[in-house]
């Protein structure tokens with residue numbers, strides 16, 4: 001009897017430890033820009049003036065060694081464009097799926113008044129969406145929303161990337 005109760009508690013703890021405390025954050029399974037284990041980025045939809053933020057985001061996610069993120073070539077198919085727009089819509093940046101190539105858009109209206117680490121955070125965050133990652137509220141994670149000064153990936157971001165791919 002005691003053994004049964006202890007075993008039941010053990011199983012419950014095991015289930016709890018698998019599902020808690022900080023679970024993974026993914027979007028719907030097919031919402032990403034990854035194609036054959038990589039993201040090839042280019043200028044199908046145009047370019048961005050925020051090249052430093054773009055390159056920081058590409059280099060940091062690529063350095064994890066899970067998904068190859070590299071420039072499009074004559075023999076590859078573009079998966080993602082980085083573009084700019086201007087609007088007072090409350091949106092710092094966005095990632096959207098399109099046929100042809102998906103699109104990350106940076107909003108000049110806000111980017112013009114943001115610090116480089118805030119721009120880096122937005123670029124890292126949107127590229128995280130392109131990698132299927134969803135929002136979280138974990139301190140130090142680039143997948144937190146908002147105008148945040150952060151130029152590096154958090155441990156939770158890296159763990160989510162490894163778990164998803």
Ligand SMILES: [Zn+2]
Pocket residue numbers: 125129135145
């Ligand atoms: Zn987001």
